[in-house]
Amino acid sequence: MKIAVVGAGVVGIATAYELAADGHTVTVFDKSAAACEEASFANSGLVAPSMQLPFAFPSEKGNATMRFLDTGRRLTRSPWSALQEIKSLWRWTHPHGPDTHAKQYASAQQLGRYSAERLQYVIERSQIEIERSEGQLVLVRTEQALQRLQPTLDALKTQDIACKVLSPEEARKQEPSLHSEAPFHAALWLPGDKVANCRQFALELKTVTQKMGVNYQFGADVQDLNLQPRPTLTVANSQGTEVVTADHVVLCTNRAPRHLLLKHPLNIPMVELHGYVLSVAVREPLNAPRSAVHDLHGNLVINRLGNRIRVSAGAELGPKPETKNAKVVNAMYRALELYFPGAANYPAGTQVWHGTRHTIADGLPAIGPSGLPHLSLNIGHGACGWTWACGSARLLADQIAGRLAAMTMDPMLPTRFLR
Numbered sequence: 001m002k003i004a005v006v007g008a009g010v011v012g013i014a015t016a017y018e019l020a021a022d023g024h025t026v027t028v029f030d031k032s033a034a035a036c037e038e039a040s041f042a043n044s045g046l047v048a049p050s051m052q053l054p055f056a057f058p059s060e061k062g063n064a065t066m067r068f069l070d071t072g073r074r075l076t077r078s079p080w081s082a083l084q085e086i087k088s089l090w091r092w093t094h095p096h097g098p099d100t101h102a103k104q105y106a107s108a109q110q111l112g113r114y115s116a117e118r119l120q121y122v123i124e125r126s127q128i129e130i131e132r133s134e135g136q137l138v139l140v141r142t143e144q145a146l147q148r149l150q151p152t153l154d155a156l157k158t159q160d161i162a163c164k165v166l167s168p169e170e171a172r173k174q175e176p177s178l179h180s181e182a183p184f185h186a187a188l189w190l191p192g193d194k195v196a197n198c199r200q201f202a203l204e205l206k207t208v209t210q211k212m213g214v215n216y217q218f219g220a221d222v223q224d225l226n227l228q229p230r231p232t233l234t235v236a237n238s239q240g241t242e243v244v245t246a247d248h249v250v251l252c253t254n255r256a257p258r259h260l261l262l263k264h265p266l267n268i269p270m271v272e273l274h275g276y277v278l279s280v281a282v283r284e285p286l287n288a289p290r291s292a293v294h295d296l297h298g299n300l301v302i303n304r305l306g307n308r309i310r311v312s313a314g315a316e317l318g319p320k321p322e323t324k325n326a327k328v329v330n331a332m333y334r335a336l337e338l339y340f341p342g343a344a345n346y347p348a349g350t351q352v353w354h355g356t357r358h359t360i361a362d363g364l365p366a367i368g369p370s371g372l373p374h375l376s377l378n379i380g381h382g383a384c385g386w387t388w389a390c391g392s393a394r395l396l397a398d399q400i401a402g403r404l405a406a407m408t409m410d411p412m413l414p415t416r417f418l419r
């Protein structure tokens with residue numbers, strides 16, 4: 001089939017790879033000037049089947065009201081000042097009843113595990129070299145906080161995801177540079193999680209797909225989509241506007257583009273959560289983290305990517321602010337000095353990236369047939385898009401081919417939002 005993929009982030013490129021591997025003729029359209037200019041640009045790089053990623057899911061405390069208030073308290077910009085933000089927060093926290101939450105979490109972990117295997121397969125098969133390291137250490141401040149994690153530990157066990165509770169001494173064997181005064185009571189060691197450079201992988205894979213015949217068009221904004229009798233896309237580019245036909249269209253646009261889906265009976269409830277990633281050069285490798293260190297209390301991750309350290313933090317609901325939140329940015333610098341003093345060389349290169357997690361209200365992505373002819377979706381990966389990219393891409397390609405999927409897709413089908 002002739003397939004048009006819209007979006008050249010990590011999800012779009014992984015999807016193009018799997019579709020081309022199945023023998024389809026693939027063209028990828030992206031409105032940006034290059035690949036991975038949006039959410040896949042500088043994320044924190046965790047590939048975490050454990051789902052221990054900041055803001056992957058809202059708080060799971062108590063009833064709906066408790067979850068709503070507790071999640072609101074953890075955001076780094078108060079959601080209480082604007083009605084729209086309160087509505088978004090309500091939408092995000094409301095469907096997560098304890099039972100629903102457990103099921104969604106289990107689906108997320110399954111997809112994470114499948115995806116990590118698929119990532120490894122693609123790396124080996126395509127002989128891609130990327131910066132990566134193994135394991136995530138989750139720091140827990142108090143005994144009470146550790147006890148509150150019991151449901152998480154049970155869920156990891158049910159999913160066969162390896163996790164070990166470590167004392168501070170044991171944790172320092174995994175991360176020898178962790179400062180002696182770092183405030184934590186215990187740590188979870190998740191050996192199956194990884195840190196890997198998302199953008200580097202996607203750009204390398206793009207080259208691989210080009211050799212497989214995939215065509216990329218950048219500066220190509222898909223402005224309209226008609227599906228009947230045959231899909232046509234209206235694409236605006238530097239030459240003007242052109243109409244392109246295809247046999248099938250796959251949206252990998254991260255968000256659910258209203259203007260493309262308006263005419264169609266799909267209403268996907270999305271929540272936008274903006275966050276920050278600080279990247280700095282390593283000054284002294286001996287003082288830098290080996291892999292990922294996650295401060296659960298501060299909702300903050302510090303990790304190592306080659307000769308850089310990345311710190312990610314922050315969650316802001318609502319419209320993306322023009323200016324960066326100085327309080328969050330300062331907290332990232334402070335955390336780096338608290339946990340890994342002397343590791344960073346600030347003058348040698350420092351970047352603060354402000355990105356957006358486009359999250360579907362129930363925490364799972366929308367992967368598969370849209371319920372409309374010739375249109376599939378692979379969107380809404382929220383805080384886990386790098387973790388889920390390679391698995392989602394393969395699952396989607398299998399569905400298009402009419403093959404049996406490697407896992408139960410029902411909770412992730414876009415048709416759950418047919419109105």
Ligand SMILES: Cc1cc2nc3c(=O)[nH]c(=O)nc-3n(C[C@H](O)[C@H](O)[C@H](O)COP(=O)(O)OP(=O)(O)OC[C@H]3O[C@@H](n4cnc5c(N)ncnc54)[C@H](O)[C@@H]3O)c2cc1C
Pocket residue numbers: 006007008009010011012029030031032035036037038039040041042043044045046047048053220221222223252253254257274275276277312313354355356357379380381382383384385386387388
């Ligand atoms: C602060 C932060 C930290 C994160 N950390 C992690 C992490 O540690 N681990 C993890 O798994 N995930 C993480 N994520 C999430 C992850 O980065 C995203 O889920 C993932 O990059 C989404 O990839 P994507 O390809 O779907 O979207 P994108 O990379 O945003 O790509 C979508 C593309 O679609 C294009 N597009 C949209 N509309 C159109 C149109 N109409 N026409 C043409 N092109 C269009 C855009 O230009 C864009 O290039 C993090 C996100 C943030 C913000």
